Amino acid sequence: MAAEQGRVDPMHQFSIEPLFGTENWQIAGYHIPFTNSALWMAITVVVLFIFVQGGLKRQLVPGRWQMAVESMTGFIDSLLAANIGPAGKKYVPYIFSLFMFILFANVLGLLPLGLVGVHPFTFTSHFSVTGVLAIMSFAIVLIVGFWRHGLHFFSLFVPHGTPLWLMWLIPVIELVSFLVRPFSLALRLFVAMMAGHVLLEVLSSFVISSGNSGFGWGAVIGIPSFVLMVAICALEVLVAGIQAYVFALLTSLYLNDAENLH
């Protein structure tokens, strides 16, 4: 759906463009330029690195910054301890990186940097990015499960107390629900971020179009839309946090299945 003249195109913000004259970069015959998506991933990593580096001073009485970083690691630590138990300790680095990466990506994509002419790009609103994150979590679950339990890992598909006459049905359902996990994990984050950004863009197009068509329409439609937009912005900050938390939480639940079977 092409943008018509003078209209706001809500999908334009998701377009991926090569930056810094790298349109013709090729790696092994594939066309791989440095895109705005890659740029914002790099910015996220740098911001995350600075954030964590500020908390590594190891003071006995922590300052504010160290307190912030320690509360984040403590949060992930208690999440894993509650869901996996003592065996969850070794997953703290992975879940912490995953959670903070997604959280920083979501929040950086929401920053109102458009005021100074920089347009933030939320790369978590692309299925290719969230899909890779989900496949990574799923692969770790598979590796840990087969490493620890061998072929006994397949008992995951037969819950305790399944009656024998249901043996033809329950393993199939469990297998499907297991295989659907990476898709649901990736789809949830991707759609939540994309839906929020489309919604903000649509509301902003209401404000702009009604303002352009005169004072009356601007007052009747533009001002309520603008108020709603501010409220939705607050909601989006909440969603950014919740989606990062849900991703980390579900990954730790799946790791619990791999660690302890069920």
Add this chain to the structure above:
Amino acid sequence: MEPASAKLIGAGLAAIGAGMAAIGVGNVFGSFLESALRNPGAADGQQGRLFIGFAAAELLGLLSFVVAMILIFVA
């Protein structure tokens, strides 16, 4: 019916799913709040389960959004 208009009507129908997911998410948080007020001491320990229920209910609404987006922009 024109295929293009059928697509848009289908996308509108998919919005029903989003509304249903709203009911579901409201149900999750409403039930949690109701029982948390009855027993505030046990509420904090159940927050993980609260968000698992929220995620499960929300996913179905997000799927209907995906169906609408595919109908409008892809199909």
